[in-house]
Amino acid sequence: MKTRAAVVRGPGEPWEVTELELDEPQAHEVLVRVMACGLCHSDEHVREGGPYRYPMIGGHEGSGIVEKVGPGVTRVREGEHIATSWIPVCGHCRYCSTGHQNMCDDGKNAATGELPNGGFRFHENGADLGGMCVLGTFSQWIVISENACVPIDEDLSFEVAALVACGVTTGWGSSVYAAGVRPGETVVVFGTGGVGMNAVQGASYAGAKNLIAIDPVPFKREMAGKFGATFTTGDPAEATEKVIELTRGQMADKVVITIGVMEPQVLEQAVAMVGKGGTVVVTSVSSSGDPTFVLNGSPVTGWHKRIQGSLFGGANPLYDMPRLLSLYKAGDLKLDELITRRYRLDDINQGYEDMLAGRNIRGVLIHEHD
Numbered sequence: 131m132k133t134r135a136a137v138v139r140g141p142g143e144p145w146e147v148t149e150l151e152l153d154e155p156q157a158h159e160v161l162v163r164v165m166a167c168g169l170c171h172s173d174e175h176v177r178e179g180g181p182y183r184y185p186m187i188g189g190h191e192g193s194g195i196v197e198k199v200g201p202g203v204t205r206v207r208e209g210e211h212i213a214t215s216w217i218p219v220c221g222h223c224r225y226c227s228t229g230h231q232n233m234c235d236d237g238k239n240a241a242t243g244e245l246p247n248g249g250f251r252f253h254e255n256g257a258d259l260g261g262m263c264v265l266g267t268f269s270q271w272i273v274i275s276e277n278a279c280v281p282i283d284e285d286l287s288f289e290v291a292a293l294v295a296c297g298v299t300t301g302w303g304s305s306v307y308a309a310g311v312r313p314g315e316t317v318v319v320f321g322t323g324g325v326g327m328n329a330v331q332g333a334s335y336a337g338a339k340n341l342i343a344i345d346p347v348p349f350k351r352e353m354a355g356k357f358g359a360t361f362t363t364g365d366p367a368e369a370t371e372k373v374i375e376l377t378r379g380q381m382a383d384k385v386v387i388t389i390g391v392m393e394p395q396v397l398e399q400a401v402a403m404v405g406k407g408g409t410v411v412v413t414s415v416s417s418s419g420d421p422t423f424v425l426n427g428s429p430v431t432g433w434h435k436r437i438q439g440s441l442f443g444g445a446n447p448l449y450d451m452p453r454l455l456s457l458y459k460a461g462d463l464k465l466d467e468l469i470t471r472r473y474r475l476d477d478i479n480q481g482y483e484d485m486l487a488g489r490n491i492r493g494v495l496i497h498e499h500d
Contacts, residue, residue, distance in 0.1 A: 141179025301328025303443020334358025
């Protein structure tokens with residue numbers, strides 16, 4: 131069949147909307163009609179360049195309808211609504227079987243798009259193309275592993291469901307799981323975009339007493355206050371002074387870094403903000419090859435501080451994505467408020483221009499189908 135998709139041809143190239151050929155699903159694969167997907171910064175990292183296989187179809191934060199299932203599929207059925215999991219969940223590898231679905235071995239081909247069965251399902255003029263994170267939700271239709279499908283309630287809007295496919299779950303989990311925020315704690319969040327805003331509301335829901343959000347964009351600082359931040363600033367030095375004031379010099383319990391691109395000075399500032407036994411969570415992605423963990427180790431050792439990486443927020447997608455959607459339905463989680471603008475596929479470059487300019491918390495691409 132034919133599908134329209136946004137493809138990046140190589141590092142630094144713009145997104146190009148083109149028509150591709152798509153194979154039928156093989157064993158344990160499904161054909162999904164993608165309805166909506168989020169414009170996440172991670173896809174911008176692919177466009178900027180890195181260890182990816184080009185050309186590549188972008189998109190890893192999506193939702194849609196299962197239109198066809200291949201042989202042996204048991205996790206979903208035809209007609210079912212799903213959100214995609216950008217890390218597939220096999221359910222039986224060492225990590226899945228010990229409650230760490232975010233580290234499933236099936237995630238190994240995220241940078242190439244090769245399916246677990248082997249090979250590619252997207253083609254153009256005889257050449258194979260992969261989808262980001264073995265998904266490619268910037269395409270109207272995708273063939274993906276059943277392990278990348280998370281069933282969702284049919285009364286949910288697709289644009290809301292798409293958000294939990296990456297940004298919401300990653301941000302929420304960065305505070306709740308990776309940082310382990312507890313009631314009464316003082317928490318700082320660096321960066322309040324599509325991931326960071328959910329780190330804010332995750333920390334707030336977990337019971338943070340003092341919740342400081344740092345972002346250079348006034349619009350994002352204003353929104354962070356609506357998502358639970360008790361103090362906002364664009365200046366890390368001002369945030370540090372506020373932490374000292376609020377804790378009487380004991381410093382923060384947790385700092386979560388969710389800026390678009392990890393920078394060495396941010397880690398240094400974050401480590402200085404946490405007190406004895408404090409944790410710094412690093413969710414941000416670094417530019418390829420650039421050193422970002424450069425620190426004087428003595429304060430880390432002497433104050434028993436912890437630097438914790440965060441992949442998918444430490445969440446278990448099959449459990450946490452539906453759970454977050456249930457919190458949304460109960461009125462305990464803000465999702466509609468995250469969506470700043472909606473775009474058509476042909477407007478995808480404008481969507482990323484808006485994201486980079488700080489105009490959006492989350493832009494959402496709405497696919498059009500005949």
